[in-house]
Amino acid sequence: MQPIISIQNISKSYGPIKALNNVSFDVPEGSVFGVLGPNGSGKTTLLAIIMDVLQSDGGSYSWLGGIPPDAARRQIGCLLETPNFYHYMSAYDNLAVSAALKRKGMDDRLRVLEIVGLTERKDSKFQSYSLGMKQRLAIGAALLDSPKVLVLDEPTNGLDPNGIAEIRELILDLNKQGITIIIASHLLDEIEKVCTHVAILKRGNLLLNGPVNEVLISEDQIEIMATDMILLENTVREMQGVKKVNKTEQTLQITCNEGITTAHINEFCLNRGIVLSHLSLRKKSLETKFMELTNQ
Amino acid sequence: MFDLLQIEWLKVKKYNTFWIISVLFLILIALTNHFIISGIMNAGAKGVSVLGADYSFSNVWNKVCYITKVFSGLLSVIIIILTTNEFQFRTNRQNIIDGWKREQFFHAKWGVVIVLSLVITLYAVLQGIFFGLSGGSSFADIGNNFINVLYVFILTLNYFGLALTLSLFLKRSGMVIIIFLLYSYIVELLLNQFLSAKLHLTLGYYLPMDSSANLLPVSKVEPMSSMVINSAYSTQALIFVSIFWIGAYYIIGRIKMIKSDW
Known part of the structure; x- marks a missing residue:
């Protein structure tokens, strides 16, 4: 065409x-x-x-x-x-x-x-x-x-x-x-x-x-919290399919491969004795992507 | 060209400012002609009349065309307003966006210049016929000095063309009106004086506006003035130079319109 x-x-x-x-x-x-x-x-x-x-x-x-x-x-x-x-x-x-x-x-x-x-x-x-x-x-x-x-x-x-x-x-x-x-x-x-x-x-x-x-492939982020944040960070870094872990003041923001859901994260942490006090999925907006691109 | 003028007509037909200014000018031109041809307005003092009431066609054409010349500088303001409005409203851009070529916008404005020149010329013709016949002149004498009507057309094309060109370059109505009027009433006079008095050149007669203005000199209304004003130019040369200036405005304006950002 x-x-x-x-x-x-x-x-x-x-x-x-x-x-x-x-x-x-x-x-x-x-x-x-x-x-x-x-x-x-x-x-x-x-x-x-x-x-x-x-x-x-x-x-x-x-x-x-x-x-x-x-x-x-x-x-x-x-x-x-x-x-x-x-x-x-x-x-x-x-x-x-x-x-x-x-x-x-x-x-x-x-x-x-x-x-x-x-x-x-x-x-x-x-x-x-x-x-x-x-x-x-x-x-x-x-x-x-x-x-x-x-x-x-x-x-x-x-x-x-x-x-x-x-x-x-x-x-x-x-x-x-x-x-x-x-x-x-x-x-x-x-x-x-x-x-x-x-x-x-x-x-x-x-x-x-x-x-x-x-x-503008939307790389969704999963946000998690637990009582012991250091243990949590070390644990999720071991999980297959996790591409990136960002530490913020109170939470960890995880970028995963396609197919990894909040349920997988929750199950993985529970299996290692970590109870998550916060778990949420954050869709990456065009604005975030745009800011990333234009601020480079 | 007819299509372009149809669109220009859509733009002006509801423009009250245009109609008010135009009608005002037409009334004033007619009144001035009436006052001069009928002898109400006169040159001379203490009962001595230089002009006198003269309704012969040779006199009527001289006077009507000279008065039209006097008003043409001011009439150019109409062209300036119609053109600079486009830049002020940014409708020049919208005309292009909606499908005109840049040349078409430019030619539409020249179309307005030509139509307004024709209207003013026709108005001079109508007044000449009216004043001539109403004063008792014979229709058979109508051709005496009728050539002045052609000079009016050349002069208005020249003046309006210059007004258009300045508008295309400067774009702001106030600035264009002031520069145009200063140039036409002051700058050319100074240049003319400088060229003739200081350099002893006759070039001053051929300046952009003077080249046409000298086709209708003041001696048309005050024959005695020709005794003190030395006219060292030929009418043919003035016509040729006037047409040269009109062509120059067209070429300069066209290049500007095609090459520049809008």
């Missing part, structure tokens, strides 16, 4: 600052592709380059099998950085400009306004909108005429918790309909809930990319 976009060796500098350094990856069709990275890692710069808002210093990209970039952009719904609309125009009229630029009909405007909950305010001027409403309108504009691809840069900016949950549901729903979604965000919790693939950037360098379940 040909990728939705193939990015090859894209570089970009702002004076002495290297914003992107030979970044290459493909976005598979039908994926929810997360572009992650700490502030200043180059996420928005990368998205701005593939939308032709910024010029790269080197490298290339190819949308939808290599069709002309402007034709590709007309099939893409994109929210980049901030909602960009004419302040003196209503939401409804602003969507008319967006639709005309995309060479689409005007009939879809009410549908997208309904999706983003702005039907009642459709005739209000954009300048009278709150930040959250502006963000919703930008998402609505991106949804005009059911695009093949959605590119969303921090789509939950300015939204309240309900709004964030709604956007998450919307993304999952659109993806089920076959729309590929490229999403840049620093809200790792949100990304973790929706993404099938990720690319992680740090200071313009691509650290890794691929399917979430391959590149």
Whole structure:
């Protein structure tokens, strides 16, 4: 299956600052592709380059099998950085400009306004909108005429918790309909809930990319305590399948091979006369993994 | 180009500031013309009239086109506002994201420049016909000095093109308006004086805005002024240089739009 976009060796500098350094990856069709990275890692710069808002210093990209970039952009719904609309125009009229630029009909405007909950305010001027409403309108504009691809840069900016949950549901729903979604965000919790693939950037360098379940293998940790912590540590270190034992202030955190469960640990300790006073399984979050990767 | 202009129309048709400024200008231009052609506004004192009320077409075209020139510098503010709005609202980026090529954005703005120049020129034509006929001139004489209308079109293209180019480079409306007005009313005058008085060169006549402004000199409304102002240039040369400047704005602006980050 040909990728939705193939990015090859894209570089970009702002004076002495290297914003992107030979970044290459493909976005598979039908994926929810997360572009992650700490502030200043180059996420928005990368998205701005593939939308032709910024010029790269080197490298290339190819949308939808290599069709002309402007034709590709007309099939893409994109929210980049901030909602960009004419302040003196209503939401409804602003969507008319967006639709005309995309060479689409005007009939879809009410549908997208309904999706983003702005039907009642459709005739209000954009300048009278709150930040959250502006963000919703930008998402609505991106949804005009059911695009093949959605590119969303921090789509939950300015939204309240309900709004964030709604956007998450919307993304999952659109993806089920076959729309590929490229999403840049620093809200790792949100990304973790929706993404099938990720690319992680740090200071313009691509650290890794691929399917979430391959590149971010979740190494669960088991946390244990006993009266005699020294004996406990020496004992679990002898157990087969235990890869790593970390000592914290009060507990031991154990990283095990696949197949080792809390029951195995409990049984092993009991067989050696140790009664555990605490035993719990801690799922490693994307955030922990992300911090490990970007702090290296 | 028609498709691009249709989208530009969507942008301006609900823009009250644009309509208020435009209507205000159109009224003021017509009023000024009426005052001068009918002799209400005059040059001279103590009952001596230099201008006088003259409704012959040769006089009407001279005056209408000269007054249009005077207002064209201020009218350029409309182009500046329409262009810098795009940068202020960052809709220039959104236009590209939604599917325009960078050249299309640039050409759309030039489309606005051309349409506004045509509208101003047409407005001058309508006023000329109105004032000429209402003063009793014969329609058969309408062609006398009608060439001035062509000069108005060249001049507005030149002024609006310069306003557009400055807007594309500087992006902030306040700064562009101040720089444009300072340049058009002060800097060119100083440069002109320096080139002619100090260096004894005629280059001053061919500066970006003066090249077109000199197509419609003040002698169009005050014939006596030609006795004291030495005009050492040819109309053909002024037309050629004006077109050169318009071409230069287009090329410089296009390179800027295609090569730079938005």
